[in-house]
Amino acid sequence: MIVAAVALGALAFALAWPVPVALSRAEWPARSPATALVLWQGIALGGGLSMIGALLAFGASPAGSLAGAANALLPMAAAGPIPEGFGVVHLAALTLAVGLAVHLALNLATTAVRAERARRRQHRLIDLLASPASESTGARVLAHPVPAAYCVPGLRTATVITDGLVELLDEAELRAVVGHERAHLDQLHHLVLLAFRAWHAALPWFPIANRAERSVAMLTEMLADDAPRRRVGVEPLRTALLRVGSSGASAAYDDSPTASAASDERVLERRLARLEADLHPLDPRARSATWLLATAIVAVPVCVLAAIAA
Amino acid sequence: MEQLWMGDSALTANEVRDRLASASAPGRAPATTTVLTVLSRLERKGFVGRSRDTRPHRYSALLSRAEHTAELMHEVLSASSDRDAALARFVGTVSAGEANTLRRLLDDVVRH
Known part of the structure:
Protein backbone atom coordinates (compact mmCIF):
# COMPACT_ATOMS: atom_id res chain seq x y z
CA MET A 1 0.00 0.00 0.00
CA ALA A 130 -27.60 39.00 -37.07
CA SER A 131 -28.67 38.46 -40.63
CA PRO A 132 -29.40 34.84 -41.58
CA ALA A 133 -26.49 32.75 -42.78
CA SER A 134 -25.07 34.02 -46.05
CA GLU A 135 -24.88 31.54 -48.89
CA SER A 136 -21.24 31.93 -49.82
CA THR A 137 -19.77 31.44 -46.34
CA GLY A 138 -22.55 30.02 -44.18
CA ALA A 139 -21.79 32.56 -41.44
CA ARG A 140 -24.19 35.01 -39.88
CA VAL A 141 -23.37 38.67 -40.29
CA LEU A 142 -23.63 41.34 -37.60
CA ALA A 143 -23.90 45.01 -38.51
CA HIS A 144 -20.84 46.27 -36.66
CA PRO A 145 -17.78 48.13 -37.95
CA VAL A 146 -15.15 46.31 -35.88
CA PRO A 147 -13.72 43.39 -37.88
CA ALA A 148 -14.31 40.26 -35.85
CA ALA A 149 -15.23 36.61 -36.24
CA TYR A 150 -16.25 34.14 -33.59
CA CYS A 151 -18.21 30.99 -33.08
CA VAL A 152 -20.65 29.85 -30.42
CA PRO A 153 -20.10 26.13 -29.74
CA GLY A 154 -22.52 23.70 -28.14
CA LEU A 155 -25.47 21.63 -29.28
CA ARG A 156 -26.66 24.57 -31.32
CA THR A 157 -23.82 26.33 -33.06
CA ALA A 158 -23.36 29.65 -34.80
CA THR A 159 -20.53 31.24 -36.73
CA VAL A 160 -20.67 35.03 -36.70
CA ILE A 161 -18.73 37.61 -38.68
CA THR A 162 -19.16 41.38 -38.74
CA ASP A 163 -19.70 43.89 -41.52
CA GLY A 164 -16.29 45.25 -40.67
CA LEU A 165 -14.70 41.89 -41.43
CA VAL A 166 -16.56 41.49 -44.72
CA GLU A 167 -15.23 44.91 -45.72
CA LEU A 168 -11.67 44.15 -44.66
CA LEU A 169 -11.20 40.74 -46.26
CA ASP A 170 -11.61 39.33 -49.74
CA GLU A 171 -13.65 36.25 -50.60
CA ALA A 172 -10.91 33.65 -50.06
CA GLU A 173 -9.80 35.23 -46.80
CA LEU A 174 -13.35 35.22 -45.51
CA ARG A 175 -13.68 31.57 -46.37
CA ALA A 176 -10.44 30.88 -44.49
CA VAL A 177 -11.76 32.68 -41.39
CA VAL A 178 -15.10 30.91 -41.46
CA GLY A 179 -13.34 27.59 -42.09
CA HIS A 180 -11.23 28.21 -39.00
CA GLU A 181 -14.30 28.84 -36.85
CA ARG A 182 -16.10 25.85 -38.38
CA ALA A 183 -13.16 23.63 -37.45
CA HIS A 184 -13.47 24.77 -33.83
CA LEU A 185 -17.11 23.70 -33.91
CA ASP A 186 -16.66 20.43 -35.81
CA GLN A 187 -13.76 19.25 -33.67
CA LEU A 188 -15.55 20.17 -30.41
CA HIS A 189 -12.61 22.20 -29.15
CA HIS A 190 -14.81 23.81 -26.54
CA LEU A 191 -15.08 20.53 -24.63
CA VAL A 192 -11.30 20.15 -24.39
CA LEU A 193 -10.90 23.79 -23.41
CA LEU A 194 -13.71 23.54 -20.90
CA ALA A 195 -11.93 20.79 -18.99
CA PHE A 196 -8.68 22.75 -18.83
CA ARG A 197 -10.43 25.98 -17.94
CA ALA A 198 -12.24 24.22 -15.12
CA TRP A 199 -8.94 22.74 -13.95
CA HIS A 200 -7.41 26.21 -13.94
CA ALA A 201 -10.43 27.64 -12.10
CA ALA A 202 -10.22 24.84 -9.52
CA LEU A 203 -6.50 25.38 -8.89
CA PRO A 204 -5.87 29.07 -9.58
CA TRP A 205 -2.76 29.11 -7.40
CA PHE A 206 -1.23 26.28 -9.39
CA PRO A 207 1.00 27.81 -12.10
CA ILE A 208 0.94 24.68 -14.26
CA ALA A 209 -2.84 24.84 -14.64
CA ASN A 210 -2.48 28.26 -16.21
CA ARG A 211 0.33 27.09 -18.46
CA ALA A 212 -1.66 24.02 -19.51
CA GLU A 213 -4.72 26.08 -20.36
CA ARG A 214 -2.73 28.49 -22.52
CA SER A 215 -0.93 25.68 -24.32
CA VAL A 216 -4.17 23.85 -24.99
CA ALA A 217 -5.87 27.03 -26.25
CA MET A 218 -2.92 27.61 -28.59
CA LEU A 219 -3.11 24.03 -29.90
CA THR A 220 -6.84 24.30 -30.64
CA GLU A 221 -6.18 27.49 -32.63
CA MET A 222 -3.46 25.70 -34.61
CA LEU A 223 -5.76 22.76 -35.27
CA ALA A 224 -8.49 25.11 -36.42
CA ASP A 225 -5.97 26.78 -38.76
CA ASP A 226 -5.18 23.47 -40.42
CA ALA A 227 -8.69 22.95 -41.83
CA PRO A 228 -8.90 26.12 -43.99
CA ARG A 229 -5.21 25.75 -44.79
CA ARG A 230 -5.97 22.49 -46.54
CA ARG A 231 -9.12 23.79 -48.21
CA VAL A 232 -8.36 27.42 -49.08
CA GLY A 233 -4.57 27.51 -48.87
CA VAL A 234 -2.02 29.13 -46.58
CA GLU A 235 -1.94 32.59 -48.13
CA PRO A 236 -5.55 33.69 -47.57
CA LEU A 237 -5.40 32.44 -43.99
CA ARG A 238 -2.15 34.26 -43.34
CA THR A 239 -3.28 37.56 -44.81
CA ALA A 240 -6.60 37.25 -42.97
CA LEU A 241 -4.74 36.81 -39.68
CA LEU A 242 -2.51 39.78 -40.46
CA ARG A 243 -5.37 42.01 -41.54
CA VAL A 244 -7.61 41.24 -38.58
CA GLY A 245 -4.69 41.43 -36.14
CA SER A 246 -3.38 44.71 -37.52
CA SER A 247 -6.79 46.37 -37.55
CA GLY A 248 -6.16 46.63 -33.79
CA ALA A 249 -9.74 47.71 -33.14
CA SER A 250 -10.44 44.91 -30.69
CA ALA A 251 -7.89 46.31 -28.22
CA ALA A 252 -10.19 49.25 -27.51
CA TYR A 253 -12.79 46.87 -26.16
CA ASP A 254 -10.73 44.78 -23.83
CA ASP A 255 -11.08 45.86 -20.24
CA SER A 256 -8.13 43.84 -18.98
CA PRO A 257 -5.63 44.36 -21.77
CA THR A 258 -2.35 43.56 -20.03
CA ALA A 259 -2.26 39.84 -19.37
CA SER A 260 -4.79 38.58 -21.88
CA ALA A 261 -3.53 40.76 -24.74
CA ALA A 262 0.01 39.53 -24.15
CA SER A 263 -1.06 35.90 -24.34
CA ASP A 264 -3.38 36.52 -27.32
CA GLU A 265 -0.46 38.15 -29.11
CA ARG A 266 1.79 35.21 -28.43
CA VAL A 267 -0.85 32.87 -29.83
CA LEU A 268 -1.14 35.02 -32.96
CA GLU A 269 2.64 35.17 -33.41
CA ARG A 270 3.01 31.43 -33.07
CA ARG A 271 0.16 30.79 -35.51
CA LEU A 272 1.70 33.12 -38.09
CA ALA A 273 5.15 31.62 -37.64
CA ARG A 274 3.69 28.17 -38.02
CA LEU A 275 1.89 29.03 -41.25
CA GLU A 276 5.03 30.58 -42.66
CA ALA A 277 7.34 27.74 -41.71
CA ASP A 278 5.13 25.05 -43.27
CA LEU A 279 6.14 22.45 -40.70
CA HIS A 280 6.13 18.73 -41.34
CA PRO A 281 4.00 16.69 -38.98
CA LEU A 282 5.72 14.26 -36.64
CA MET B 1 -40.97 40.01 -35.65
CA GLU B 2 -38.32 42.20 -34.20
CA GLN B 3 -38.20 44.60 -37.13
CA LEU B 4 -41.37 46.21 -35.87
CA TRP B 5 -39.87 47.62 -32.70
CA MET B 6 -36.79 48.78 -34.42
CA GLY B 7 -38.55 51.41 -36.49
CA ASP B 8 -41.44 52.92 -34.66
CA SER B 9 -42.66 54.37 -31.40
CA ALA B 10 -44.56 52.34 -28.82
CA LEU B 11 -47.24 50.06 -30.24
CA THR B 12 -50.11 48.05 -28.86
CA ALA B 13 -50.35 44.33 -29.51
CA ASN B 14 -53.15 44.93 -31.99
CA GLU B 15 -51.08 47.41 -33.98
CA VAL B 16 -48.18 44.94 -34.02
CA ARG B 17 -50.51 42.27 -35.37
CA ASP B 18 -51.82 44.59 -38.08
CA ARG B 19 -48.32 45.46 -39.21
CA LEU B 20 -47.32 41.81 -39.27
CA ALA B 21 -50.45 41.00 -41.25
CA SER B 22 -49.68 43.59 -43.89
CA ALA B 23 -46.05 42.45 -44.08
CA SER B 24 -46.69 38.71 -44.41
CA ALA B 25 -48.53 36.69 -47.01
CA PRO B 26 -52.34 36.74 -46.82
CA GLY B 27 -53.78 34.16 -44.42
CA ARG B 28 -50.49 33.88 -42.52
CA ALA B 29 -51.09 36.68 -40.06
CA PRO B 30 -50.67 35.68 -36.41
CA ALA B 31 -53.47 36.04 -33.86
CA THR B 32 -53.32 38.86 -31.32
CA THR B 33 -52.87 36.34 -28.50
CA THR B 34 -49.82 34.92 -30.25
CA VAL B 35 -48.39 38.40 -30.58
CA LEU B 36 -49.07 39.06 -26.91
CA THR B 37 -47.34 35.83 -25.90
CA VAL B 38 -44.27 36.70 -27.91
CA LEU B 39 -44.27 40.26 -26.55
CA SER B 40 -44.43 39.13 -22.94
CA ARG B 41 -41.68 36.61 -23.57
CA LEU B 42 -39.52 39.36 -25.04
CA GLU B 43 -40.37 41.55 -22.07
CA ARG B 44 -39.15 38.87 -19.68
CA LYS B 45 -35.90 38.63 -21.58
CA GLY B 46 -35.40 42.37 -21.26
CA PHE B 47 -35.72 43.31 -24.92
CA VAL B 48 -39.07 45.04 -24.73
CA GLY B 49 -40.61 47.52 -22.29
CA ARG B 50 -44.30 47.94 -21.53
CA SER B 51 -46.01 51.13 -20.46
CA ARG B 52 -48.89 50.32 -18.14
CA ASP B 53 -50.50 53.73 -17.86
CA THR B 54 -52.61 53.25 -20.99
CA ARG B 55 -54.96 50.45 -21.82
CA PRO B 56 -54.27 48.47 -23.97
CA HIS B 57 -50.62 48.43 -22.88
CA ARG B 58 -48.13 49.87 -25.31
CA TYR B 59 -44.88 48.02 -26.02
CA SER B 60 -41.59 49.56 -27.13
CA ALA B 61 -38.03 48.39 -27.71
CA LEU B 62 -35.74 49.17 -24.78
CA LEU B 63 -32.64 49.43 -26.92
CA SER B 64 -32.26 50.08 -30.62
CA ARG B 65 -30.86 47.40 -32.88
CA ALA B 66 -27.53 49.19 -33.11
CA GLU B 67 -27.30 49.51 -29.33
CA HIS B 68 -27.94 45.79 -28.92
CA THR B 69 -25.30 45.00 -31.51
CA ALA B 70 -22.79 47.28 -29.80
CA GLU B 71 -23.47 45.57 -26.50
CA LEU B 72 -23.11 42.12 -28.03
CA MET B 73 -19.84 43.02 -29.71
CA HIS B 74 -18.53 44.53 -26.51
CA GLU B 75 -19.22 41.24 -24.77
CA VAL B 76 -17.56 39.23 -27.50
CA LEU B 77 -14.49 41.41 -27.88
CA SER B 78 -13.85 41.92 -24.20
CA ALA B 79 -14.26 38.23 -23.40
CA SER B 80 -10.58 37.62 -22.74
CA SER B 81 -9.12 34.24 -23.45
CA ASP B 82 -9.11 33.05 -19.86
CA ARG B 83 -12.57 34.10 -18.73
CA ASP B 84 -15.15 31.86 -20.34
CA ALA B 85 -15.02 28.85 -22.59
CA ALA B 86 -18.24 30.09 -24.16
CA LEU B 87 -16.86 31.56 -27.38
CA ALA B 88 -13.89 31.22 -29.69
CA ARG B 89 -12.61 34.29 -31.48
CA PHE B 90 -10.59 34.24 -34.69
CA VAL B 91 -7.97 36.65 -33.37
CA GLY B 92 -7.67 37.71 -29.75
CA THR B 93 -6.83 41.14 -28.42
CA VAL B 94 -3.85 42.79 -30.08
CA SER B 95 -2.04 45.82 -28.66
CA ALA B 96 -1.21 48.89 -30.74
CA GLY B 97 2.49 48.04 -30.96
CA GLU B 98 1.84 44.52 -32.15
CA ALA B 99 -0.74 45.81 -34.63
CA ASN B 100 1.95 47.99 -36.22
CA THR B 101 4.30 45.03 -36.55
CA LEU B 102 1.55 43.03 -38.21
CA ARG B 103 0.76 45.90 -40.57
CA ARG B 104 4.38 45.96 -41.75
CA LEU B 105 4.30 42.19 -42.28
CA LEU B 106 1.05 42.55 -44.20
CA ASP B 107 2.58 45.20 -46.46
CA ASP B 108 5.41 42.80 -47.26
CA VAL B 109 2.98 40.02 -48.09
CA VAL B 110 0.78 42.20 -50.27
CA ARG B 111 3.72 43.68 -52.18
CA HIS B 112 5.00 40.26 -53.21
Missing part, protein backbone atom coordinates in the same frame (compact mmCIF):
# COMPACT_ATOMS: atom_id res chain seq x y z
CA ILE A 2 2.72 2.45 0.98
CA VAL A 3 4.65 1.48 -2.14
CA ALA A 4 1.56 2.20 -4.25
CA ALA A 5 1.06 5.53 -2.50
CA VAL A 6 4.66 6.57 -3.10
CA ALA A 7 4.54 5.46 -6.74
CA LEU A 8 1.32 7.37 -7.40
CA GLY A 9 2.70 10.38 -5.55
CA ALA A 10 5.82 10.36 -7.70
CA LEU A 11 3.70 10.11 -10.85
CA ALA A 12 1.46 12.92 -9.64
CA PHE A 13 4.48 15.12 -9.00
CA ALA A 14 5.99 14.36 -12.40
CA LEU A 15 2.70 15.18 -14.14
CA ALA A 16 2.21 18.33 -12.09
CA TRP A 17 5.62 19.86 -12.63
CA PRO A 18 8.42 18.69 -14.94
CA VAL A 19 6.31 17.02 -17.64
CA PRO A 20 3.89 19.90 -18.39
CA VAL A 21 6.71 22.46 -18.21
CA ALA A 22 8.70 20.45 -20.75
CA LEU A 23 5.68 19.95 -23.00
CA SER A 24 4.71 23.62 -22.96
CA ARG A 25 8.27 24.56 -23.98
CA ALA A 26 8.63 21.87 -26.65
CA GLU A 27 8.59 22.77 -30.34
CA TRP A 28 7.02 19.62 -31.74
CA PRO A 29 3.40 20.35 -30.65
CA ALA A 30 3.19 22.99 -33.40
CA ARG A 31 3.93 20.22 -35.91
CA SER A 32 1.29 17.79 -34.67
CA PRO A 33 -1.16 19.75 -32.52
CA ALA A 34 -3.73 16.94 -32.32
CA THR A 35 -1.20 14.53 -30.84
CA ALA A 36 -0.02 17.14 -28.36
CA LEU A 37 -3.61 17.83 -27.37
CA VAL A 38 -4.14 14.14 -26.57
CA LEU A 39 -0.97 14.14 -24.48
CA TRP A 40 -2.15 17.22 -22.55
CA GLN A 41 -5.44 15.51 -21.81
CA GLY A 42 -3.58 12.41 -20.61
CA ILE A 43 -1.39 14.54 -18.35
CA ALA A 44 -4.35 16.38 -16.81
CA LEU A 45 -6.46 13.26 -16.28
CA GLY A 46 -3.56 11.06 -15.18
CA GLY A 47 -2.22 13.80 -12.89
CA GLY A 48 -5.56 14.25 -11.16
CA LEU A 49 -6.11 10.50 -10.79
CA SER A 50 -2.65 9.79 -9.41
CA MET A 51 -2.83 12.74 -7.00
CA ILE A 52 -6.17 11.57 -5.59
CA GLY A 53 -5.02 7.94 -5.79
CA ALA A 54 -1.83 8.64 -3.84
CA LEU A 55 -3.80 10.26 -1.03
CA LEU A 56 -6.31 7.39 -1.00
CA ALA A 57 -3.61 4.73 -0.99
CA PHE A 58 -1.75 6.41 1.85
CA GLY A 59 -4.90 7.02 3.87
CA ALA A 60 -6.11 3.44 3.46
CA SER A 61 -2.72 1.82 4.09
CA PRO A 62 -3.43 0.68 7.69
CA ALA A 63 -6.31 -1.51 6.44
CA GLY A 64 -4.33 -3.05 3.58
CA SER A 65 -6.85 -2.20 0.86
CA LEU A 66 -9.32 0.51 -0.17
CA ALA A 67 -12.31 -1.75 0.49
CA GLY A 68 -10.87 -2.75 3.85
CA ALA A 69 -10.39 0.89 4.80
CA ALA A 70 -13.96 1.71 3.77
CA ASN A 71 -15.28 -1.19 5.87
CA ALA A 72 -13.27 -0.11 8.86
CA LEU A 73 -13.98 3.61 8.65
CA LEU A 74 -17.47 4.14 7.22
CA PRO A 75 -19.41 2.63 10.18
CA MET A 76 -17.45 4.99 12.44
CA ALA A 77 -17.80 8.02 10.19
CA ALA A 78 -20.59 9.75 12.10
CA ALA A 79 -19.37 8.95 15.61
CA GLY A 80 -17.15 6.50 17.40
CA PRO A 81 -13.48 5.89 18.00
CA ILE A 82 -10.87 6.00 15.27
CA PRO A 83 -10.26 2.35 14.35
CA GLU A 84 -7.06 0.60 15.35
CA GLY A 85 -4.07 1.44 13.19
CA PHE A 86 -5.43 4.62 11.63
CA GLY A 87 -3.75 7.86 12.61
CA VAL A 88 -4.89 11.43 12.13
CA VAL A 89 -2.63 11.76 9.06
CA HIS A 90 -4.41 8.86 7.37
CA LEU A 91 -7.81 10.39 7.98
CA ALA A 92 -6.55 13.78 6.79
CA ALA A 93 -5.24 12.20 3.57
CA LEU A 94 -8.57 10.46 2.90
CA THR A 95 -10.52 13.66 3.58
CA LEU A 96 -8.19 15.59 1.28
CA ALA A 97 -8.62 12.99 -1.48
CA VAL A 98 -12.41 13.13 -1.31
CA GLY A 99 -12.38 16.92 -1.03
CA LEU A 100 -10.11 17.31 -4.05
CA ALA A 101 -12.27 14.99 -6.15
CA VAL A 102 -15.46 16.83 -5.20
CA HIS A 103 -13.82 20.22 -5.75
CA LEU A 104 -12.65 19.30 -9.26
CA ALA A 105 -16.03 17.83 -10.20
CA LEU A 106 -17.96 20.83 -8.89
CA ASN A 107 -15.69 23.24 -10.72
CA LEU A 108 -16.18 21.38 -13.98
CA ALA A 109 -19.93 21.57 -13.47
CA THR A 110 -20.06 25.28 -12.65
CA THR A 111 -17.72 26.16 -15.53
CA ALA A 112 -19.93 24.18 -17.90
CA VAL A 113 -23.12 25.79 -16.61
CA ARG A 114 -21.66 29.30 -16.84
CA ALA A 115 -20.45 28.71 -20.39
CA GLU A 116 -23.81 27.27 -21.39
CA ARG A 117 -25.61 30.30 -19.97
CA ALA A 118 -23.33 32.69 -21.85
CA ARG A 119 -23.93 30.72 -25.05
CA ARG A 120 -27.68 30.82 -24.66
CA ARG A 121 -27.54 34.58 -24.27
CA GLN A 122 -25.35 34.78 -27.38
CA HIS A 123 -27.84 32.74 -29.40
CA ARG A 124 -30.69 34.93 -28.26
CA LEU A 125 -28.92 38.10 -29.34
CA ILE A 126 -27.62 36.60 -32.57
CA ASP A 127 -31.11 35.45 -33.52
CA LEU A 128 -32.37 38.93 -32.90
CA LEU A 129 -29.55 40.94 -34.47
CA ASP A 283 6.42 10.93 -38.25
CA PRO A 284 3.74 8.30 -37.59
CA ARG A 285 5.89 6.27 -35.22
CA ALA A 286 6.52 9.23 -32.93
CA ARG A 287 2.83 10.04 -33.03
CA SER A 288 1.78 6.50 -32.08
CA ALA A 289 4.34 6.49 -29.29
CA THR A 290 2.89 9.73 -27.92
CA TRP A 291 -0.65 8.35 -28.04
CA LEU A 292 0.57 5.25 -26.22
CA LEU A 293 2.28 7.42 -23.62
CA ALA A 294 -0.90 9.46 -23.08
CA THR A 295 -2.90 6.27 -22.59
CA ALA A 296 -0.31 4.84 -20.21
CA ILE A 297 -0.33 7.98 -18.09
CA VAL A 298 -4.04 7.48 -17.47
CA ALA A 299 -3.94 3.68 -17.30
CA VAL A 300 -1.18 3.42 -14.69
CA PRO A 301 -3.00 5.17 -11.82
CA VAL A 302 -6.23 3.35 -12.71
CA CYS A 303 -4.46 -0.04 -12.62
CA VAL A 304 -2.66 0.75 -9.36
CA LEU A 305 -5.94 1.78 -7.74
CA ALA A 306 -7.65 -1.36 -9.04
CA ALA A 307 -4.84 -3.49 -7.62
CA ILE A 308 -5.19 -2.07 -4.13
CA ALA A 309 -8.98 -1.83 -4.20
CA ALA A 310 -9.78 -5.14 -2.55
